[in-house]
Amino acid sequence: MTLLFGLYVLIWPALTLGVLLLICRAVARDRREAKKDHRTLV
Amino acid sequence: MNSSSLYQFSTWTVILLMVAFYGGTYLLTLGIRKKKEDADAFMVSNHRVGFGIGAASMTATWIWAASFYAAATSGYTYGVSGPIHYGLWGALMILFIYPFGRRFRKLAPNAHTLGELIHARHGSSSQLILALSNLLGSIISLMVNFTAAGALVSVLSPLSFQAGVIIAGVGVLLYTLWSGFRASVLTDFAQLVALMAIAVVIIPAVFFSMGGPTELVAGLDNLTPEQADFFSMDAILNQGAPFFVAVLAYAIGNQTISQRLFAVNEDHIKPTFLTATVGYGAIVIGLGMIGLMALTLGVEPLNGDMNNLIPQMVSSYLPPVFIAAFFILVIGSLSSTADSDLSALSAIMMADVYGKNIARGKADPRRMLLVGRLTMIVATMIGIVFASFSLDILVMLVFVGALWGAIVFPVIASCFWSRVTNAAFTTSVLVAMVAFCAARFEWLPMTGITGLGFELLASIGGGIIIALMVFGFLGRVAGALAGLAAFVAMLVFATGFLREYTVLLASLTAYGTSTLVCVAMSLASRERFDFDCIAERVGNYDAADAAPVADEHPRKPAPAGLATQR
Numbered sequence: 001m002t003l004l005f006g007l008y009v010l011i012w013p014a015l016t017l018g019v020l021l022l023i024c025r026a027v028a029r030d031r032r033e034a035k036k037d038h039r040t041l042v
Numbered sequence: 043m044n045s046s047s048l049y050q051f052s053t054w055t056v057i058l059l060m061v062a063f064y065g066g067t068y069l070l071t072l073g074i075r076k077k078k079e080d081a082d083a084f085m086v087s088n089h090r091v092g093f094g095i096g097a098a099s100m101t102a103t104w105i106w107a108a109s110f111y112a113a114a115t116s117g118y119t120y121g122v123s124g125p126i127h128y129g130l131w132g133a134l135m136i137l138f139i140y141p142f143g144r145r146f147r148k149l150a151p152n153a154h155t156l157g158e159l160i161h162a163r164h165g166s167s168s169q170l171i172l173a174l175s176n177l178l179g180s181i182i183s184l185m186v187n188f189t190a191a192g193a194l195v196s197v198l199s200p201l202s203f204q205a206g207v208i209i210a211g212v213g214v215l216l217y218t219l220w221s222g223f224r225a226s227v228l229t230d231f232a233q234l235v236a237l238m239a240i241a242v243v244i245i246p247a248v249f250f251s252m253g254g255p256t257e258l259v260a261g262l263d264n265l266t267p268e269q270a271d272f273f274s275m276d277a278i279l280n281q282g283a284p285f286f287v288a289v290l291a292y293a294i295g296n297q298t299i300s301q302r303l304f305a306v307n308e309d310h311i312k313p314t315f316l317t318a319t320v321g322y323g324a325i326v327i328g329l330g331m332i333g334l335m336a337l338t339l340g341v342e343p344l345n346g347d348m349n350n351l352i353p354q355m356v357s358s359y360l361p362p363v364f365i366a367a368f369f370i371l372v373i374g375s376l377s378s379t380a381d382s383d384l385s386a387l388s389a390i391m392m393a394d395v396y397g398k399n400i401a402r403g404k405a406d407p408r409r410m411l412l413v414g415r416l417t418m419i420v421a422t423m424i425g426i427v428f429a430s431f432s433l434d435i436l437v438m439l440v441f442v443g444a445l446w447g448a449i450v451f452p453v454i455a456s457c458f459w460s461r462v463t464n465a466a467f468t469t470s471v472l473v474a475m476v477a478f479c480a481a482r483f484e485w486l487p488m489t490g491i492t493g494l495g496f497e498l499l500a501s502i503g504g505g506i507i508i509a510l511m512v513f514g515f516l517g518r519v520a521g522a523l524a525g526l527a528a529f530v531a532m533l534v535f536a537t538g539f540l541r542e543y544t545v546l547l548a549s550l551t552a553y554g555t556s557t558l559v560c561v562a563m564s565l566a567s568r569e570r571f572d573f574d575c576i577a578e579r580v581g582n583y584d585a586a587d588a589a590p591v592a593d594e595h596p597r598k599p600a601p602a603g604l605a606t607q608r
Binding site for chain 1: 074087090091094095097098101122224227228231234235238239241242243245246249253255258259288317320323324325327328330331334335393542
């Protein structure tokens with residue numbers, strides 16, 4: 001029960017961290033591509 | 043407000059934090075600023091915003107200050123399942139719109155607002171109904187976010203509520219005014235990174251400071267059986283169900299979403315919206331867990347105000363640096379939504395009002411920019427005034443909610459079914475609004491045959507919500523079957539019972555009535571619309587950009603009737 005509730009609370013910040021890393025990597029890639037194509041990111 | 047047990051920042055610390063936040067955000071926008079901005083980019087960037095920036099922007103926009111407070115309140119009120127019943131349905135609003143978004147984009151690759159698409163499909167009256175619903179929604183959102191800023195500042199510092207409202211309003215306007223949507227999406231990314239990083243630290247920090255899982259499990263004894271039940275009917279009926287009904291309405295009625303649907307790279311719509319769904323759900327449900335922690339510890343919200351729960355928990359268990367981080371978390375979330383609302387409002391006034399109804403196809407891009415920037419200034423002033431005087435917007439909220447529900451079916455059907463006419467769209471929305479008012483304000487006694495009639499309409503509404511959701515992902519046949527099953531289930535379980543839940547009955551009646559009228563009038567019509575016309579009628583305003591962008595999206599043959607987007 002303790003483990004289950006611990007997981008239930010902590011899974012959300014872990015997921016948030018995963019999405020944060022995914023987005024940061026994607027933005028870095030977008031930035032490289034934009035630079036290569038001589039255009040702005042937005 | 044008595045905030046004696048909350049940590050108090052000095053006036054200068056709060057001013058410094060806000061100046062650092064808004065100053066930093068402003069400096070960020072200087073990097074993308076063009077001396078001569080173009081109108082299209084001001085509304086939707088270049089229609090090719092990448093996956094990373096797009097996902098970050100969608101997530102940051104959808105998370106507003108109320109998300110945290112409401113999720114924590116839900117956790118505190120409904121217990122174990124409470125945060126899920128707030129965050130999950132909010133997240134699904136992003137998820138369920140993307141299949142329709144792909145269709146919108148396919149029909150009008152160069153659109154800036156959903157209203158433009160509807161204008162090309164039907165004409166002014168349908169478009170203006172949609173634009174009005176978007177306009178009111180964004181004004182309400184702006185006001186709520188400025189109110190949250192005022193409340194936060196007044197709770198955590200000696201500064202007044204009004205000072206917080208004004209600093210937030212001016213700060214957001216300052217960095218959004220020149221570059222519009224481009225500034226909004228870029229700053230959304232920076233704000234989301236800060237927001238997520240803080241959430242990742244704050245949730246476990248509070249959790250372990252309060253004693254971790256052992257303490258949480260020990261505190262479950264403080265919960266009622268309903269609160270301790272993960273499948274609590276109380277939580278489902280009072281928190282989950284009303285949100286579920288609103289899933290499609292919120293997404294269709296919100297220009298901040300359509301703006302992003304038209305701005306991101308067409309190939310990236312699906313990953314962008316899927317990532318935003320997970321991102322939104324994780325942050326909001328995670329912060330909602332702080333409400334559950336408070337409940338298990340037996341914490342009473344200060345002055346009985348649920349909005350104090352998170353600040354109270356952070357104040358009680360963490361050092362001041364975390365409270366400053368929480369302050370930035372809330373300011374970041376409300377600012378990212380407010381700047382998106384300003385961009386949405388300006389796009390509606392530029393494209394839907396000026397471009398389509400005043401200039402009538404001869405829009406001057408420079409004048410459009412002026413209209414957009416003036417809109418931002420006026421909207422900020424309205425938001426500040428409404429928030430400062432805490433004006434009662436309940437009636438406005440009720441009508442906007444009804445309008446959003448009433449337009450869901452006509453908007454979606456107009457994009458898939460060639461027989462829907464302008465008269466069917468407009469009449470169905472107006473009749474649905476009247477039916478909604480009759481149920482919501484009990485103009486008619488909800489008894490006997492009248493009550494049964496409204497429950498029948500509401501059952502159609504329930505069926506159509508499920509049908510559209512399933513149709514978006516699985517196509518026509520699955521959608522029709524699911525809708526029929528939901529309609530029958532509603533007839534069996536809701537008859538004689540739903541009339542007791544006025545708000546739910548009225549919302550579902552709006553869906554059901556607009557569907558019924560729209561379908562009946564469309565079936566009676568002999569018109570067949572050629573969907574290819576939409577791409578021809580909706581273009582860019584800056585002539586230089588129009589040709590190359592249009593060439594990137596060759597037109598496809600028109601579907602014969604109800605088309606599937608898969």
